[in-house]
Amino acid sequence: MSETALTGDVLRYTAFSADPDGGNPAGVVLDASGLTDDAMLAIAAGLGYSESVFLTAAPDGAGPPGRTFAVRYFSPKAEVPFCGHATVAAAVALAERIGAGDLVFETRAGTVPVSVAAPADGGPPRATLTSVEPRVEPVADADLTEALAALDWPAADLDPALPSRIAYAGARHLVVGAATRARLAELRYDYARLEALMHRLDLTTLQLVWRESADVFHVRDPFPVGGVVEDPATGAAAAAFGAYARELGLVPVPSVLTLHQGTELGRPGVLTVELRADDRRVRVSGAGTPIGA
Incomplete structure (x- = not known):
């Protein structure tokens, strides 16, 4: 599927579990280009999850086109610089729409490469993030x-x-x-x-x-x-x-x-x-x- 599949709808995914009732839930907005900071915070607060993640297409030249995103994370109270479980949730949501493979997330903590693989057994995708310098x-x-x-x-x-x-x-x-x-x-x-x-x-x-x-x-x-x-x-x-x-x-x-x-x-x-x-x-x-x- 193409980038046109990336809507501003609020999606709900869980990370670090193949069971929807396990792991850590996150709100995911794959096209947050029309949202203000206050709107993103309001969505995160309304969902009540520990974090929600908001993506917009990164500027041209920032990374592989169509697979590089500016990413922001909000808890119900405030913006946070980086969130791992919401990164995994967003990567899986993207993989289901634009295909598995490599992604680049430009976060406020720095550049975070993410890869998504679709298991051969037909199970849910599995995402791997690479941290910034620790x-x-x-x-x-x-x-x-x-x-x-x-x-x-x-x-x-x-x-x-x-x-x-x-x-x-x-x-x-x-x-x-x-x-x-x-x-x-x-x-x-x-x-x-x-x-x-x-x-x-x-x-x-x-x-x-x-x-x-x-x-x-x-x-x-x-x-x-x-x-x-x-x-x-x-x-x-x-x-x-x-x-x-x-x-x-x-x-x-x-x-x-x-x-x-x-x-x-x-x-x-x-x-x-x-x-x-x-x-x-x-x-x-x-x-x-x-x-x-």
Whole structure:
């Protein structure tokens, strides 16, 4: 199909699951050329998903014609620089209309290449995004203490093998390691207190992590700054976590990691994180599928 198939309709897709009831839902507008900032924010707020994504055709010369898009992301509260699950959702929606293959998303965080493959078994498409250049930085002791107080997590419940850091691969996330699966499962936090800290540190989510095995992790992501208590599947945080795992030497490189998220919310999803020896950027992949009306 051609670009004429890209309408301004609000589509609904889920990412990181082949099941419409799993993963993380996103609103997707494939032609947002007629929308103002206020209109995009209103659509995102009306849908109530953790993020919605809005695409317009990129200027000539910006990348492959017809497959390069300027992309913006809005939570119910504000615009965010990058969102992984909405990227996957948009890429799958595009693939269903203009065909699988390579795409280029020009985001406010930078250029994000995305590839979409159609499985041979006829299942839903699978998208892989390549992050912008990542970085990892320390978190001040006082800020970590405040985060733990907002979470109501005693310091003794942390995993010393997963030291807390702020990681970035398009958006900033505070990574905090839980010592047990039970600790991760117990999440009742002080919404206003955590939101205030996250605004001060310019964080998009907290990436709360429990390590099941050498390459399998379970994660949860509080997202009060976006107006959502918890994000069901967080591609940007998965990319940041990949950078974190590499920087701290927690996994070998190259490596492929599996992150499970959304189980506690009744929307299980699976995020695949790939680290390559020849490229510090992180690749995050997952399935995507439309959500019925």
